[in-house]
Amino acid sequence: MNITLNDGVVMPQLGFGVFQIPDAETTAAVSTALATGYRSIDTAAIYGNEAGVGTAIAASGIPRDELFVTTKLWISDLGRASARDALRASLDRLGLDHVDLYLIHWPAPATDAYLEAWQGLEDLRADGLTRSIGVSNFEPAHLNRIAGLGGTVPSVNQIELHPLLRNRAAEAAASRHGTVTEAWSPLAQGGALDAAPIVAAARAHGVTAAQVVLRWHLQQGRVVIPKSVTPHRIAENFDVFGFELSAPELAAIDALDADGRTGPHPLTFNG
Known part of the structure; x- marks a missing residue:
């Protein structure tokens, strides 16, 4: 299942995340x-595992144009020139000549440097070092503020979003700008999997609670990037296209929202 971004780039709606996976295990x-069928891989410079991702890609034998690779610009590199240096370093570690999506990892609003960095990302896209740019x-x-610059509008905003943190305002803002919402920590680090509506839906469809939550994301139009190092869970998380949640099931999961943020708040996090 693919989704077309606002710049015409086609992105798999279900990808594989590598946050907190040590490079040696990546x-x-x-x-x-990749052997399971994932074709979208999400990493970041700060994760310290871009080299591991690149090794797996090289060994896979999968044609480059069948893969969608995302990495991210860290806070210490926010700036027009520094963004270029940072992406080139990421490409070296990945063993690639371009990525498919390059994101500003955090706005770090204390400095406002994300505005200058965004112009740097526009330069990188124009030079073919990334096919699409987002935040x-x-x-x-x-x-x-990014939209107010009058240039490119982000194709993606990757945010913490799961049944315990609906993050509705950020998702609505993305929709207004034609920006796709991508969910990180889509399973709330397992914190939502024993919630009654999720357990009930899993029983009704003969699937796992994690599969229900991933299906909930997909049916609402989000890109999602579950992470695991366990082969059977990697496969399970990819097997979410053989059932469909009903409108009442979706609404019941939506109602679990409890401001259950697991990561830093973007308004206060500055690295």
Whole structure:
């Protein structure tokens, strides 16, 4: 299942995330994901595992144009020139000549440097070093300021979003700008899997609670990037297209929203 971004780039709606996977374990995990059928891999410079991702990609034998690779610009590199240096370093570690999506990892609003960095990302896209550009952890005000520059509008905003943190304002702002919402920590680090509506839906459809939550994301139009290093869970998380949640099931999961943020708040996090 694919989704077309606002710049015409086509992105798999279900990808594989590698946050908090040590580089030494990343190659095996990504190799398993690629063998399972994933074609979208999400990493970041700060994760320290781009090299492991690149090794798995090189060993897979999968044609480059069948893969969708995302990485991210860290806070210390926010700036027009520094963004170029940072992406080139990421490409070296990945063993690639371009990525498919490059994101500003956090807005770090104390400096406002994300505005200059965004112009740097526009340069990188124009030079073919990335096919698409977006942001991560941007609140509505941050998105509005990027749009107010009058240039490219982010294709993606990757934010923490799961049944315990619906993050409705950020998702609505993305929709207004034609920006796709991508969910990180889509399973709330397992914190939502024993919620009654999710357990009930899992029983009704003969699937796992994790599969229900991933299906909930997909049916609402989000890109989602579950992470695991366990082969059977990697496969399970990919097997979410053989059932469909009903409107009441979707609404019941939506109602679990409890401001259950697991990561930093974008308004206050500055690295």
